[in-house]
Amino acid sequence: xxxVPETIFSKIIRREIPADIxxxxxxxxxxRDISPQAPIHILVIPKKVIPRLSESAADDQALLGHLLKxxxxxxAQEKLDKGFRVVINNGExxxxxxxxxxxxxxxxxxxxxxPG
Ligand code: DGP
Numbered sequence: 001x002x003x004v005p006e007t008i009f010s011k012i013i014r015r016e017i018p019a020d021i022x023x024x025x026x027x028x029x030x031x032r033d034i035s036p037q038a039p040i041h042i043l044v045i046p047k048k049v050i051p052r053l054s055e056s057a058a059d060d061q062a063l064l065g066h067l068l069k070x071x072x073x074x075x076a077q078e079k080l081d082k083g084f085r086v087v088i089n090n091g092e093x094x095x096x097x098x099x100x101x102x103x104x105x106x107x108x109x110x111x112x113x114x115p116g
Pocket of ligand 1: 019031033035043095098
């Protein structure tokens, strides 16, 4: 099997570089985005390195569902009662800059639509 290249997010998982971690379980970890685009901007990532959603495998289905349930839990933890947005940037046109699947949880202000 070919090796999946690691990113800075693997270093965060291994605590090799600091991050403001708000949630962790055996499958996922969540931390505040270094460049927040909203008062609450948290990245939820799988510990397994999946470069992007479009490269996820059939047997990642439960893990992908788990990530959404983690978002739900953190949104409640962060008291985002008025709403929030979940974004997955995929690939170049999607604006993805880190090749480790991540869900952006954005909230704490009214968010515009459509995105840029
Ligand atoms: P995307 O453009 O969807 O690939 O988003 C990548 C996000 O990752 C971007 O919003 C900035 C964030 N980010 C990049 N490097 C770091 C880091 O070292 N620490 C933290 N906390 N966030 C990072």
